[in-house]
Amino acid sequence: MAKVKRLLLILLLLISAMGIVFASLKIYETSNQYKVSASKYGELEEHYQKENRSLSHINEDYVGWIHMEGVDVDYPVVLGEDNDFYLTHNFYREEDFAGAIFMDYRQSGNKQLDKNTIIYGHNMKNGSMFGNLSQFLDSEFYEKNSFxxxxxLEETYTWEIFAAYETTRTDWLQIDFQNTEEFIHYVEDAKESSVITPTIEVNEEAHVLTLATCTSRNDEERVVIHAKLVEKEV
Known part of the structure; x- marks a missing residue:
């Protein structure tokens, strides 16, 4: 009986040891994936700075570059044929769990901006991609980082954030509007949902930029940020 207990104890110890080894390997693998992904996007930033804002020779889906102070957002933006491919592929079109920062495939892709331009990115645990977007839910942080x-497409647009919130709704996904009243309703609904309360006027002439990422709690819940176009430089 004692021998059986000893064997069971040894077996349990072996199973525990195997579990620790497996968990350690998993942590190492994930950590390495983050490093590889960060390295690739670091290379792209160097290309972007050196090559006069042109990365289309690397990826024909390239449409621009997004920069946000305070949240380490400095990434190329792509516009694909759907909203699925760049969830699992990086800017080089390689499989990558970090994906890419991408516009909603319904966007026109023309120099004439749509009334609402939507851009997606993953909520990465290390804060990369759109992993820090939820910081805009804090009014104090927003006051220092609102642009x-x-x-x-070779023009620079500056946007000022006027709403930020978490939601499981999908009405923020609207890009085109049938009339002025529908657009104003969209804007007012965004403001009512917002946990920050900036006093920014968004009238019927405005263009909106919407950023979205998953929350860390729920795959169906999104952090959504809305910003108004305030300046355009050619």
């Missing part, structure tokens, strides 16, 4: 720069 977004988007270089889009």
């Amino acid at each position: 977004i720069q988007l270089d889009y």
Whole structure:
């Protein structure tokens, strides 16, 4: 009986040891994936700075570059044929769990901006991609970091954030509007949902930029940020 107990104890110890080894390997693998992904996007930033804002020779889906102070957002933006491919592929079109920062495939992709331009990115645990977007839910942080720069099709656009919230709804996904009243309703609904309360006027002439990522709690819940176009530089 004692021999059986000893064997069971040894077996349990072996199973525990195997579990620790497996967990350690998994942590190492994930950590390495983060490093590889960060390295690739670091290379792209160097290309972007050196090559006069042109990365289309690397990926024909390239449409611009997004920069946001305070949240380490400095990434190329792509526009694909659907909203699935760049969830699992990086800017080089390689399989990558970090994916890419991408526009909603319904966007026109023309120099004439849509009334609402939507951009997605993963909520990465290390804060990369759109992993820090939830910081804009804090009013104090927002007051110091309220602007977004988007270089889009060789023109620079500056946007000021006017709403930020978490939601499981999908009405924020609207890009085109049938009339002025529908657009104003969209804007007012965004403001009512917002946990920050900036006093920014968004009238019927405005263009909106919407950023979205998953929350860390729920795959169906999104952090959504809305910003108004305030400046355009050619």
